[in-house]
Amino acid sequence: MLEVAGLSVLYGKHRALDQADLSVGAGEIVVILGANGAGKSSLLRAVAGLLPAAPGAKVMLSGRPLVGLPAHAIVEAGLALVPEGRAIFGDLTVRENLLLGAFARRARGEETRNRARVLALFPRLAERLGQTARTMSGGEQQMVAIGRALMSAPDLLLLDEPSLGLSPLLCSELFRALERIRGDGISVLLVEQNARKSLAVADRGYLIENGRIVGSGRAADLAGDPAVQRAYLGGR
């Protein structure tokens, strides 16, 4: 479904991401693990069209090339990103955020059904439709962000550290929600620092260090790998 090959991101001379290759299959949850500044966010932002990819990169979504497309066209192609910091419309209400989520032409036909799905997934949002988004708690804002992304009827959902700043309880709720999203036929690619919980729901994982992908494998294998445990699971 998503095929990424030779993807690099440059900030001036600094290589934030160096020749990354990865794939996400249909119906998969794939997690990218790495420390702060390892290049995780750059990877997602480049795939979503928010950052330019260095020449030579190949990004294909269901056989369609995405490199060079503006971000709004990539949403139309079926990829939705929940960025770090969530980027919800803070001044607008929950209802307006969800309405805008379905701005994509591909989302219009399914809008009523997707809305019902989102509200079933996050019942809290149904109670807060009229609330201004920025007055909500961090966990609720994350629900708005994910709900808005789902409103665009994506084939693939990208999440940048969705568990950041959430309580352990909310965090577990979030990862359960990801499994339900996958159950609706949407593939998920997320980057995380919370290795334990993300590996528990993921099918496969990649390890990223200093802008390079240094390892990959089935989530269960990664969770059991002593090196991974030392680097990402130690102390938690």
Place this chain on the structure above:
Amino acid sequence: MLLEVTLSGATLGGMYALVALGLTLQYGVARIMNLSYGELLVAAAFAALWFYTGVAVSPLVGLIVVPPLAFALSFGIYRVLLQPLVRRAKTRDALEVDSILATFGLLFVIQGVMLAIFGGAYFSYSFLAVPLQIAGATVAANRLLALVLAVVIGVGLYLGLTRTRIGTAVRAVAVDPVAAELVAIDVRTASALAFALGGALVAASGVLVSMFLTFNANLGVVFTLKALVVVIMGGVGNLLGALIAGLLLGLVENYVAVFVDPGLTLAATYAIFLIVLLVRPQGILGRASR
């Protein structure tokens, strides 16, 4: 007397509110600080004048014809002059500075053309200059009509921007352009359209203003400044704030002009501007800066 002054102040305030709404669209959404903004108002006033005195077409028809022309002109200006600035600007702040310089130049171009054609003389025309009696007060029909039309246009625009998906999308670009891209909004096109819509609004205000005010080719700057004051007073990017602040300013100006001294009008403008800024730096309905 009080009612008369209030109605006439409300008419002026309605013009300010409309003009400020348009600037809110241009500045809040397209992030262009357009110093040539008021020039389009004067150009539209001249267009209405020419329609009425030149070819005997009612300003009401002008109100239907002129704004679409201003929309097209503004769209063209954005695409040709401003989009290159948008493309090269690294940040929105950089774009603001660049746009100030570019539109400052544009101000003199448009003003120069108008001065060349019409000279510096003052113009007005007599349209519906009949007194109406309302609850004992006497109001000129043209003023009342201008007020009613301003309210209709303002409310219509407000509903369009708050109750429709496309309007909500326009506001979304103002709130967060990156997030807007992430919900499939083409921010570049939306910005161009918002800028053009702002131009159409200020042109509509120009036609309305010409119905009851005397104007000349130099009047544009006055309206640009008033629009800026109103936008900042209402809270940058806040539509309802711009409407309220516009009305407030018109009323206060008129009260001061009639009951105190006409020479103090401008002083009153900036006095309430300063008071609002001191008490609520974020504007009447603006939210505290992040």
